[in-house]
């Protein structure tokens with residue numbers, strides 16, 4: 001444990017500071033979320049100035065306008081973290097079975113504590129696994145959701161193919177992610193806040209590395225149009241984007257095409 005803990009980049013305060021260029025990147029992401037799991041929700045509400053309470057429900061309204069009518073029976077919430085989106089989805093589709101999957105045990109433990117009394121619990125299951133090799137059969141889900149996870153994948157194209165593989169044809173992949181604001185003026189204000197104030201706030205709570213990594217992770221994410229192209233390459237046949245809060249976040253909606261995608265990994 002001590003030897004493993006010693007690897008990976010760290011900030012001055014000792015907190016994990018993942019470096020995408022390093023082979024240990026995915027493990028370092030896990031260490032980072034283990035480090036911030038306890039304070040994750042509180043920090044999220046403060047850093048987003050409460051907007052995160054709106055973004056997730058709004059993404060589900062976007063979904064309702066996008067998808068063809070029909071039952072939603074099985075849902076996967078990928079990178080579920082402390083479980084907020086998984087619970088909202090279970091509430092939104094009251095006949096569905098929802099699986100929340102995450103590769104960071106500490107985040108899943110937090111999810112279980114936070115939502116242990118939720119009415120939706122009998123239909124909601126949390127489990128550990130990676131989005132780069134989903135532990136599910138082909139076409140197992142009607143809907144796959146993920147919020148604020150994409151930026152953390154070592155191999156984005158592989159993650160998209162995996163999401164496509166576990167969706168039935170016609171199923172929907174919903175991604176909610178931080179994106180570049182659409183207006184150049186607002187973009188400058190946003191970056192002053194996101195690149196400087198948020199890391200400063202992170203350092204103040206002993207998490208300099210994670211909240212310095214946050215703006216870096218946005219820079220590593222392809223722009224909206226390229227992300228949409230990547231979704232088509234992964235086997236989605238209809239993709240739409242819905243910017244929220246002047247484009248600070250975007251809901252990406254992608255319908256699974258009839259085949260399993262060019263690069264899918266059937267097993």
Ligand SMILES: C[S@@+](CC[C@H](N)C(=O)[O-])C[C@H]1O[C@@H](n2cnc3c(N)ncnc32)[C@H](O)[C@@H]1O
Pocket residue numbers: 029030033078079080081082083084085101102103104107129130131132146147148149152153
């Ligand atoms: C920023 S949090 C978002 C959590 C939650 N979706 C939300 O809306 O608050 C990102 C989550 O994705 C998880 N994650 C990152 N990479 C992952 C991967 N390759 N496989 C599974 N989970 C992953 C992290 O452990 C973390 O809990």
